[in-house]
Amino acid sequence: MSKLTLSPAWKALAAHRQKIEAANLAELFAADVSRAGRFSIEAGELMLDYSKHRVDAETMRLLAALAAQAQLPSWIARMFAGDPINSTEARAVLHVALRSGDTRFPEGFDVMPAVRGALESMRRFVGEAHGGVLRGVDGRAITDVVNIGIGGSDLGPRMLVRAMRKFAKPGLRTHFVSNIDPADLEAALAGLTPATTFFIVASKTLTTVETLDNAARARTWLEAALGKSTGLSRHFAAVTANIEGAAALGVPPERVFPLWDWVGGRYSVWSAVGLPVALAAGMDAFEELLEGARAMDAHFRNEPLERNMPVVLALLEIWCVNFFGTQTRAVIPYSEDLRDLPAYLQQLEMESNGKRVDRDGNEADYATAPVVWGAAGTPSQHSFHQLLHQGTRQIPVDFIVVGHDGKPSAAQAALAANALAQSAALAFGAPAPGAPHKTLPGNRPSSTLVLKDLTPRSLGALIALYEHKVFAEGVIWNLNSFDQWGVEHGKNLARALLPKLLGGADTAGLDASTRGLLARLRRRD
Numbered sequence: 001m002s003k004l005t006l007s008p009a010w011k012a013l014a015a016h017r018q019k020i021e022a023a024n025l026a027e028l029f030a031a032d033v034s035r036a037g038r039f040s041i042e043a044g045e046l047m048l049d050y051s052k053h054r055v056d057a058e059t060m061r062l063l064a065a066l067a068a069q070a071q072l073p074s075w076i077a078r079m080f081a082g083d084p085i086n087s088t089e090a091r092a093v094l095h096v097a098l099r100s101g102d103t104r105f106p107e108g109f110d111v112m113p114a115v116r117g118a119l120e121s122m123r124r125f126v127g128e129a130h131g132g133v134l135r136g137v138d139g140r141a142i143t144d145v146v147n148i149g150i151g152g153s154d155l156g157p158r159m160l161v162r163a164m165r166k167f168a169k170p171g172l173r174t175h176f177v178s179n180i181d182p183a184d185l186e187a188a189l190a191g192l193t194p195a196t197t198f199f200i201v202a203s204k205t206l207t208t209v210e211t212l213d214n215a216a217r218a219r220t221w222l223e224a225a226l227g228k229s230t231g232l233s234r235h236f237a238a239v240t241a242n243i244e245g246a247a248a249l250g251v252p253p254e255r256v257f258p259l260w261d262w263v264g265g266r267y268s269v270w271s272a273v274g275l276p277v278a279l280a281a282g283m284d285a286f287e288e289l290l291e292g293a294r295a296m297d298a299h300f301r302n303e304p305l306e307r308n309m310p311v312v313l314a315l316l317e318i319w320c321v322n323f324f325g326t327q328t329r330a331v332i333p334y335s336e337d338l339r340d341l342p343a344y345l346q347q348l349e350m351e352s353n354g355k356r357v358d359r360d361g362n363e364a365d366y367a368t369a370p371v372v373w374g375a376a377g378t379p380s381q382h383s384f385h386q387l388l389h390q391g392t393r394q395i396p397v398d399f400i401v402v403g404h405d406g407k408p409s410a411a412q413a414a415l416a417a418n419a420l421a422q423s424a425a426l427a428f429g430a431p432a433p434g435a436p437h438k439t440l441p442g443n444r445p446s447s448t449l450v451l452k453d454l455t456p457r458s459l460g461a462l463i464a465l466y467e468h469k470v471f472a473e474g475v476i477w478n479l480n481s482f483d484q485w486g487v488e489h490g491k492n493l494a495r496a497l498l499p500k501l502l503g504g505a506d507t508a509g510l511d512a513s514t515r516g517l518l519a520r521l522r523r524r525d
């Protein structure tokens, strides 16, 4: 048994679970007319309603005690102090510095001059691009920017460019390519003019095969149309911590935007990895995004645990996962502009806390990160909501609703009405006497997050909220949320298999299934 599951706070929660297991949400609401207000939190542009979770005041007190037992406040302080809490890579975790307004931060080793320098270069470059100064090898102004990157170097900017669609600046289009499948680059380049197309090669390590392959194919595409010339470097920028690698790619030094080892890929959208966002919506909008996240950082650092929005979200997840055995969580943004959010959160949450060995090197005897999945509402209602309402599994849901500053159009109001209806139906169900197939059992947990409006500021706060939720879960589950060793072995196997697939190299030593699949793939009849 681990320290965690033997701990007093955990045992108290397990005992409490026995008591509250039979509680019914409808009864909990009937018994407490102020329940909705009691179990909701406002933080700047965001409001969280978690009253439709199977919790009462005692539950929240016991959960906050679990966070206190894990010394969450001091872990938060250690992150903001730049301590090397990414222990297996001996690195600090300072994505918060990218949105810090402090002149000097953190005290121990000041990274703000570098951060401000990078923001300055971004602002200069965005100004050139919007001012028509950014020109290709034949002097024509750039009209299309293609971001080549994967994982944290793709999902964040891709999600935000779509989410900030309303703020898009005219004149420049952005495109995203991540997959090694050549179809991805082909589709992105279809209809583009090489002379007016610019590529951002975004990769913290610049060792990622997909990104290097796509960058090479992009150069070939340019050369095919514009000839082999050194001028082609005018069509490339790089965002990376590997400055030598960028030089090797032929990217001019003034077009290399830095990243640092104290920024995790999946936490990097606040850096120059967000360049496509600034190009699409403008540098002012990008800085509003940073401000929104900064406000959530202040909330996370200062609010008491039980009124701290990221901490409460983390504790609700632990309550569901570890005490009610849920295995997945659905994220359903009722916003077409936020439709890439579930994919973004999959990497953030599952690459951070999808781990079975704790910080002390012991195998965890408790569940860690659930499978995060989702899609935009209302299309999701016509897809998997049947299972959410009548399936045999409890699937907690995060509904995300945009408030449009209280002035929604009729269609926007209908969208929000559907989100509220879905969370109510999950919570309170609907009996159908004599027609069990029509009955909704209800008592299914959900949180609803309301954004005042879909603005760069509220988006910044929303993402920082989930980043800090993941941080709090990692601390309580005693995990290092900032490494991802599990992804390397598959990459190495793929590297070794490629020549066997292409060149027919010897397959001795491979398992029979892989050998069989290779043989099938190599067969040409």
Ligand code: F6P
Binding pocket: 150, 151, 152, 153, 202, 203, 204, 205, 206, 207, 208, 211, 265, 266, 351, 484, 487
């Ligand atoms: O393979 C996983 C990963 O390392 C992610 O953590 C990262 O976001 C992604 O690959 C891309 O890495 P890079 O930015 O170094 O190309």
